[in-house]
Structure formats: C-alpha cells, structure tokens
Amino acid sequence: MKEYQTITEISGPLVFAEVDEPVGYDEIVEIETPQGETLRGQVLESSEGIVSIQVFEGTGGIDRNASVRFLGETMKMPVTEDLLGRVLDGSGNPIDDGPEIVPEERRDIVGEAINPYSREYPEEFIQTGVSAIDGMNTLVRGQKLPIFSGSGLPHNELALQIARQATVPEEEEGEGEASEFAVIFGAMGITQEEANEFMDDFERTGALERSVVFMNLADDPAVERQVTPRLALTTAEYLAFEKGYHVLVILTDMTNYCEALREIGAAREEVPGRRGYPGYMYTDLAQLYERAGRIEGTEGSVTQIPILTMPGDDDTHPIPDLTGYITEGQIVMDRDLNSQGIEPPINVLPSLSRLMDDGIGEGLTRADHGDVSDQMYAAYAEGEDLRDLVNIVGREALSERDNKFLDFADRFEEEFVQQGYDTNRSIDETLEVGWDLLSMLPKEELNRIDEELIEEHYREDEQAEAVQAD
Structure with missing residues (x-):
C-alpha cells in the first residue's frame, strides 16, 4: 500500500x-x-x-x-447466491437493513470478455408476458435488446412488468431440468420517488425474491453511475456461468450513465465528440452490452434489456444511435400511443428483434408464430399508411378492402398492444389474440401464412362479424 x-x-x-x-x-x-x-x-x-x-x-x-x-x-464485487432478494446501493453496499454479505468470492467488476469461439448462438425464447414483445419482437436468451423511450413515457412500468413476468418456458422432456431464472435490476440516476415505486412493486409482487437490485439515485455522485452497471453485470455473470441461472439484466437509465461519462470527460478537459459526449462512448457502451450472451458448456445465460430515454425523442441522438449499432434490435415506445392510453405504448413498426427468427424456431414456440407475426406486421403497416390517406381524402373515398385494414390497425392497438401492466399473457394467448385480429381480413389477404395454418386457426365467425359490420 x-x-x-x-x-x-x-x-x-x-x-x-x-x-x-x-x-x-x-x-x-x-x-x-x-x-x-x-x-x-x-x-x-x-x-x-x-x-x-x-x-x-x-x-x-x-x-x-x-x-x-x-x-x-482493482474494484471487486463480492458475489454469492445469497445476493438474491437483496437491495444494494450503486457501489454494491447493502441498503435493505439485511445482514452483511458473506461472499463466496470477489470478482473484478470489469469482467472478462467472452471468447467469440466459445459463444453459443442465442436461440431460446424468453417469455415476458407482453404481447408486443413476445409476439412481434421476441426476446431470446443471451440477447441484448434495448428499450428506446422518451422523457415522461412509462418505461419504468414496462421494466417492472418484464422483471415481474419474465420466465424461461419449460424445456422439452428429455433435455434435462429447466434452469432457474433471476433478474438483476440496475437503476442509475433515478429519483427517490422512482426508487420507492420500484421497491414497492418488487415487494408487493414478490419479484424481489429472485432479484438483485442496485440503486444509484439522482443525488448520488455521477462517478458511481459508471460503477453500478458493472457491479450488476458482474453479479449476473456469476449467477449465470457459475450457478446456472438464466439471468435477465435490466439497466435503467442508460442516458443518465452517458451523461455521467460526459460530465467526467469535461472534468478531465477531454476533447469532446458528437454533442459533447466522449469520443470513446461507443467503446464504453460496447464493454457493457457485450457482456450478454451464452457460453458453450455452461447452463446459464445473461440477457440484457438496457432502457434509455432519447433526448427530444431523437433516435439519431448519439446514445440511441450507438446503442442500436451494438445491440440486436430495439423496442420503441411511442408518445402518440401513450397519449391514446395504450399500455404499454410499444410501436411495433420501428421495433426490431434481430434474433427473433432464431428464437421462434421449430419446437421453441408455436409453429404459426413467425407467420402470424409477419402477417400482423404487414397488415398494421398498411393500416398505418391508410390513416395518412384518410386525413386527405376521407374514409368514404376508400375501398371496402382498405377500410378492413384501417379497422385492423385500430383493433391491433386496442386489443393486441393494449394489455395493461398487470396482464401476463402466455405466448399461446398472444397468438390467439393475433388470430382473432387476422380473421377480420379475408383469407385471400393472408398471403404470408401457410394455407394449412389458415385452415387450422382462421376464425370464420370473426370474418362473418366483420362482413356484417360492413
């Protein structure tokens, strides 16, 4: 010393x-x-x-x-399976009046990069219970899938819903027992009011029992914000790769983390990059996001859902822009849907999960999952385009076919996306709602679905009601 x-x-x-x-x-x-x-x-x-x-x-x-x-x-995180159910501050110290942590080992918070050769390709479904995610932008074990939100939008409610509901469906018989599921929740720069809401929800729903919570508040030092996600990810890696858990890491708000980077860069009198953020911010974010994944020969996995608020709802801002380059898609929350009272206000059109096709492969969900998703996406996109046309020529000028797609877009938002923050839908329930909606359209319009699936799932009564309404 x-x-x-x-x-x-x-x-x-x-x-x-x-x-x-x-x-x-x-x-x-x-x-x-x-x-x-x-x-x-x-x-x-x-x-x-x-x-x-x-x-x-x-x-x-x-x-x-x-x-x-x-x-x-270097700084180390004391890790043990007994951390589950505990609440820690942004530096990893207990703040829940519980006993002192007796670690099984102490791990460097910088972590070790996963050897690309040893990475196992992510292709196993995680059910969040949120239809707009499970049905249209499926989350996969080992994936990093951020939520792009904006100031005042209910991303905290969505984060809590995912933390509360996320499960790994039972593995097929003969493949061994399913691994346990855990949630690591890292909050950076949140207000005391938000922290109270998070803790009340965790305790009310019992989600805290399988979670480790790290809390860095808005009045805590900005420097601590750089440490909090690394402590959370170190804990996640230990539970996943040493104890066999499937770990979901929720980090909110990455914008506050990047603001801390900018503040420290200014104090060091560094030459600023785009919009005043450090030129190395891409590398710094990649060091965090790339700690998600699976390793061959190990049972567990680390899946990340970073949440960020886009300043001015600008998706070209450096924080969402760089995050989009590094991660495998994004879930986009929409201000217009929120103003209509849609909960959660997820806009599926700009949202994307690049690993979805692998996560809904044969035997992983239902055989009709991919076709239903593609058809709903196409029908909703067409309905959205027609809404712009209606503003110009009026609904009466549209054909009967176009009016069906307009009705589909309305019901898609009201019945599929809208579900509230307390409803937990299984993937079967999500796809059944999808078939109800697609059955509003004539069979000949379902050109993205296999004919056998149409014969099996198409609701003739829904089509009859749609014709009668016309």
Whole structure:
C-alpha cells in the first residue's frame, strides 16, 4: 500500500495527485480527509508522475492536506447466491437493513470478455408476458435488446412488468431440468420517488425474491453511475456461468450513465465528440452490452434489456444511435400511443428483434408464430399508411378492402398492444389474440401464412362479424 500527501488539483469529481512510482489503471484508492473521513475512488488515468482519481462519494471535504492511499487492486464485487432478494446501493453496499454479505468470492467488476469461439448462438425464447414483445419482437436468451423511450413515457412500468413476468418456458422432456431464472435490476440516476415505486412493486409482487437490485439515485455522485452497471453485470455473470441461472439484466437509465461519462470527460478537459459526449462512448457502451450472451458448456445465460430515454425523442441522438449499432434490435415506445392510453405504448413498426427468427424456431414456440407475426406486421403497416390517406381524402373515398385494414390497425392497438401492466399473457394467448385480429381480413389477404395454418386457426365467425359490420 502506497500513501501520498501530494494532491495538486481538485476538479469536479476528480482529484489529481503526484506519485513517484507507477500506479495501475482502475486501481482502488482511499482518500482520508483532514476531518478523518475516508472516501473511495478509482484511478482514471495514470501517467508518469501524476494520476487522476475519480472519487465515488464526491470531492467535498477533500483539500491538499488529504492523504491518498493506493491499494494495489482493482474494484471487486463480492458475489454469492445469497445476493438474491437483496437491495444494494450503486457501489454494491447493502441498503435493505439485511445482514452483511458473506461472499463466496470477489470478482473484478470489469469482467472478462467472452471468447467469440466459445459463444453459443442465442436461440431460446424468453417469455415476458407482453404481447408486443413476445409476439412481434421476441426476446431470446443471451440477447441484448434495448428499450428506446422518451422523457415522461412509462418505461419504468414496462421494466417492472418484464422483471415481474419474465420466465424461461419449460424445456422439452428429455433435455434435462429447466434452469432457474433471476433478474438483476440496475437503476442509475433515478429519483427517490422512482426508487420507492420500484421497491414497492418488487415487494408487493414478490419479484424481489429472485432479484438483485442496485440503486444509484439522482443525488448520488455521477462517478458511481459508471460503477453500478458493472457491479450488476458482474453479479449476473456469476449467477449465470457459475450457478446456472438464466439471468435477465435490466439497466435503467442508460442516458443518465452517458451523461455521467460526459460530465467526467469535461472534468478531465477531454476533447469532446458528437454533442459533447466522449469520443470513446461507443467503446464504453460496447464493454457493457457485450457482456450478454451464452457460453458453450455452461447452463446459464445473461440477457440484457438496457432502457434509455432519447433526448427530444431523437433516435439519431448519439446514445440511441450507438446503442442500436451494438445491440440486436430495439423496442420503441411511442408518445402518440401513450397519449391514446395504450399500455404499454410499444410501436411495433420501428421495433426490431434481430434474433427473433432464431428464437421462434421449430419446437421453441408455436409453429404459426413467425407467420402470424409477419402477417400482423404487414397488415398494421398498411393500416398505418391508410390513416395518412384518410386525413386527405376521407374514409368514404376508400375501398371496402382498405377500410378492413384501417379497422385492423385500430383493433391491433386496442386489443393486441393494449394489455395493461398487470396482464401476463402466455405466448399461446398472444397468438390467439393475433388470430382473432387476422380473421377480420379475408383469407385471400393472408398471403404470408401457410394455407394449412389458415385452415387450422382462421376464425370464420370473426370474418362473418366483420362482413356484417360492413
């Protein structure tokens, strides 16, 4: 352990100190103030003769007389299966009045990159109970599928619904027992009111029993926001690859995380990149998102749902733009649907799950899943286009066929997307609702579905009602 009293400068959350020996990058630091308070920090930059240290608790009370101790190790997360059911702060300390954590081991929070050769391709379905996701943009074990939201939209409610309802369907007989399911919830920069809502819901529904919650609040230091997701992912990797859990990691809000990156970059006087964010933000985000996946020979998996609020609802903003490059699709929440009272207000047209086709393959869900999804997507897209036309020429000018697609678009939003935040639909229930809606259309319009499936599932009574309504 090396100790110095050589602080030269304090800038925002950063402390600069002179050293006479090499100091490792990411090394943990203890700073003792003249008042006897001990603060923790991490080496952010190390060069010959001087280091910059980011202080987790903020730099209040630190002056040039403070002592700096370099501990010679990087930050580690104490991990154990007993973390399930616990609530921790953004630095990994318990805040639920429970017992001290007795770790089975301590793991470096930076993690180890998964060898691409050892990665197992994600192709197993996770049921969230949300029709707009399960039916149209299926989540797959080991996938990273972000939610693109906006300020004031109910992404927190959707996050809680997924955390509460997400399950891994039972594996086929003969393939062994299904692995247990766990949720890691990492909150960054949220308000105390939001934190209370999260905890009330976790405790009311019993979801906390299979969850580990990390809470970094808006009034906590911005530096801590860089640590919180890494602590959460380290815990997830341990539960998945050592204990065999299928782990769903929900990180909210990645926008607050990126704002912390920008704040620290400004304090370091770095040359800013696009819109003032650091030029290395892509690399930094990739280090987090790429920790999702499966490893050959291990039972568990890490699946990520990062949530971000797009500033100004701008999907070309650097945060959603870079996230979209790294991840395998996106779930998009829509302000117009929200104003209509649709819950959850997911717009399926710009949403995408690039691994969906692999996740609904033979034997994984139902044989009609892919066809129903494709047909509903095409019919809803056509209905949306016709809505623009109606604004110009009026509904009376449209053909009988076009009016059917308009009615389909309305009912798709009201019956398929709309389900509330307390309804948990199985994939069978989701697809049955889909068939009810598709049966509004004449059979000859269902050109994306196999004829055998049409004969098996098409509702003649729905078609008769649609004709009678006309």
